[in-house]
Amino acid sequence: MDGTVAASVPRAVRTTCPYCGVGCGVLARPDGRGGAAIAGDPPHPANFGRLCSKGSALGETLGLETRLLHPMLGGSPVPWDLALDHVARRLDEIRSAHGPGSIAFYLSGQLLTEDYYVANKLAKGFIGTPHVDTNSRLCMASSVAGHRRAFGADVVPQSYDDLELADLVVLVGSNAAWCHPILYHRIQAARGERGMRVVNIDPRHTATSEGCDLHLAIVPGTDSILFNGLLVWLADRGLLDRNFLELHTNGFNDALAAARLTSPNIARVAESTGLGRASVELLYSWFSSTRRAVTCYSQGVNQSAQGTDKVNAIINCHLATGMIGKPGSGPLSFTGQPNAMGGREVGGLANMLAAHMGFSEIERERVARFWSAPNLVSGEGLKAVAMFDAIARGEIKALWVMGTNPAVSMPRADAVRAALTKLELFVVSENVASNDTLNANAVRLPAAAWGEKDGTVTNSERRISRQRSFLTLPGDAKPDWWIMVEVAKRLGFGNAFAYASPAQIFDEHARLSGFENAAGGQSPERAFDISGFAGLAPVAYDSLDPTQWPYRADKEPTERLFGSGGFFTTDRRARLIPVSEPRLASPVSTAWPFILNTGRVRDQWHTMTRTGLSARLSTHIAEPFVEIHPADASRMGLEQGTIAAVETEHGVARLRVLLNRGQSRGSLFAPIHWSAENSAAARVSALVHGVADPISGQPEAKATPARIEAVAASTYGLIVSRAAIRPANAIFWASSPTMLGAVPGHLLYFAFNLPHRDVLAWQRETLPAGEWVTLEDAKVGTFRTAVFKDGRLDAVMYAAASPRLPRTDWLRSQFGEAQQSGAARRGLLAGRPTAGGKDEGPIVCVCYQVGSLTIEAAARDGCTTTKAIGVKLGAGTNCGSCLPEISRLLAGKSAKPAVAT
Ligand SMILES: Nc1nc2c(c(=O)[nH]1)N[C@H]1C(S)=C(S)[C@@H](COP(=O)(O)OP(=O)(O)OC[C@H]3O[C@@H](n4cnc5c(=O)[nH]c(N)nc54)[C@H](O)[C@@H]3O)O[C@H]1N2
Ligand SMILES: Nc1nc2c(c(=O)[nH]1)N[C@H]1C(S)=C(S)[C@@H](COP(=O)(O)OP(=O)(O)OC[C@H]3O[C@@H](n4cnc5c(=O)[nH]c(N)nc54)[C@H](O)[C@@H]3O)O[C@H]1N2
Ligand code: SF4
């Protein structure tokens, strides 16, 4: 490149995606105006330059419109000193009056390791409260507990490469196509090249199931029966690795005996799991006929009242065949958040101390000595569900929330939101000025966001990568670690918190990981050891390459662990765990006949505080829904597109009904993303019972008994507009940013149950002023209005008695036109293009905004493969997140599994 050009192009900063646990490398090139161009980082070993739809859209989420930019006390902005003095003084007062146990911290797998380290040290070593837990309790706790039971430490033994080296990949309770898209893409690419087999075990048929050789629509909660059955099958056919079992494990006989009780034979397994015998046998024969099988598991396993048992039932099969820690074989837990793993390393969970140490006398003394901690806690603290219950009872009086939105994401979220109002001190470190958790009492502390903060995260394959800042801190925002350090100083702990940079914190963390950590030491050697980074110079920290742990000066780095034993139990042997008959926490009943399952959609991240800002991402799915099998729907009198009330003992939500044959009968599925910020009544976690797994404390979020009924509605409608609009008195509404041609705008879906004239009156008050063109048929209850300003479309509204609303793709494209012709105006009121107008159909590829109709037309023109579609339309060639949907279209099905098929 010529020197002058190079000088004018801002330098791209290597960083890591802040969303899922795949931990993709990102190149961010700041534009000098607070934004940045985003691309995948080609050498990063997680993604090799690819990003999924969410990662690709990161540049659209950097705006400051929704940011919290100043500390707020009593609802007013205050200088940092005032806010920090207040927090420290109140913490001190509450600690003196009620003891340290009246204080709690609720952290997040989206904090950086350095932030997490400081929070844990401050709470458990200095304030002296054990009540530090994290949203990873809702996410990874069962995997952690399963790993610790089997391996003696929370270790994921595998690497991503194994997905490519395997002959068989089994995805259990994972919708990887939508939730770990880059890993799913790696699996699919290898499947295409090497013809490996992929199995998906999920009660629902999802986008992930599309790319699988076998989908097992298992009865919710019965996974351990299936894997126990596999253990029995392997034993009965002499397919065990006797050598590995003898040399490196304990507990096989007991595990097998327990497995024989739940799963004596294929017939019993098939009956209990609701699967066909042939399918079960196929899975078993595939698993036992290879030495290279990887089993990946995620929330369908973890978020269960027997999640830990599910994890161990899976690991048992890998231990029994010696298929662990070897190229292309082993169990691989898919981590949810970008730093769920890092949080586990520093001890962010209430049942861990720090650097993978527990609460034994030796470990406590060691950590206290290392930290020079005056108030080291004596044992475990309350886990998330119990912590919020203690807040509701008034036992915990001060809570500091960082990087999580519990009023949306905790089970029984309405009760959690109510509990937060009882706190004497409620501190929230946040990026956004408003979310469901921030209430009137909250002391709001503006935290640095992705792009501004600096530190490390650890992904699902134990790889530590740097998140680097490439933007200046806006307003008064400060990194999370800085905020805590300032409070620690005010509490009199300045010496132990004299950090000036994340590099210094990382150094201390690395030193603690290696502190008195050696084979033959006083307590077992610890798996988590990154002492090779101790003493890292600041420049070396800045340029740190993505590195897997363990990382020690005296040992060769290793991609895999346990291939030849070396577990972290006292006798260095793994444990097979007896797994007994699983049972959902609450059975269905006449009053609550459905199982409510909850999870994610492709283009939204959790409570939408960031992905919800991207107009492009919202074009994939723009409103909260409940999926139901068509047979159940017709039994319940529910039609496609109507509004249903889904209710459990804990709450109720009103959601759009989507019929889907991929949904098992008797179960419902609703996404977790919507909140009071962008919907009328779609806070789905409010419905979740959250009964916790007795071992891991992880709440069951995938199986709450529920009922569903139609909600009477007089009018269904939508508004596409340049300015945001919110209705009052609606039984349902959901608002999202959307693309209006090339510019962002807003989309509102609504439903009313009001007399026609009241809806008309609302329309008159709500739609912007301008030239109104309307079409009304009062008899059938339809009315349509297009509003023009200076000849350009400004807003368009459709309302009808029927739930069949026009698709918005074409409508939205009309906002890009400078002037609307007479024909286009008629089309606008008709809700579809008139002759000559181009209709994309629902957007499938959000990167290039290509719709299903365009893809179907290309298919008719001879593009019969996803590759050919990519060449012709570009669709699927950027992030690839939509490839499963394009495949569906090519197979003659509708694009979204969420839509009736
Ligand atoms: N697009 C997107 N990606 C994300 C996130 C996001 O918010 N949006 N969040 C990230 C985070 S933090 C996490 S934890 C991961 C979650 O990633 P996943 O676990 O893949 O996602 P979920 O949709 O929560 O649930 C996975 C599947 O479990 C199935 N399931 C329910 N009950 C059972 C059961 O009893 N057995 C089995 N075998 N399956 C069952 C559900 O039907 C669902 O399809 O995604 C990460 N990636
Ligand atoms: N029903 C049901 N409930 C679930 C789940 C489910 O499958 N079903 N899944 C559970 C799982 S696995 C998870 S991980 C949780 C996720 O749930 P949450 O963690 O509650 O969801 P997020 O929207 O990611 O919340 C992150 C918050 O932190 C803020 N934030 C982002 N970055 C930073 C930062 O650097 N510093 C600070 N201080 N703040 C920041 C964001 O603005 C946002 O408000 O939901 C859980 N809840
Ligand atoms: S798969 Fe997507 S969301 Fe996950 S880290 Fe990679 S780019 Fe980010």
Ligand SMILES: [Mo]
């Ligand atoms: Mo998660």
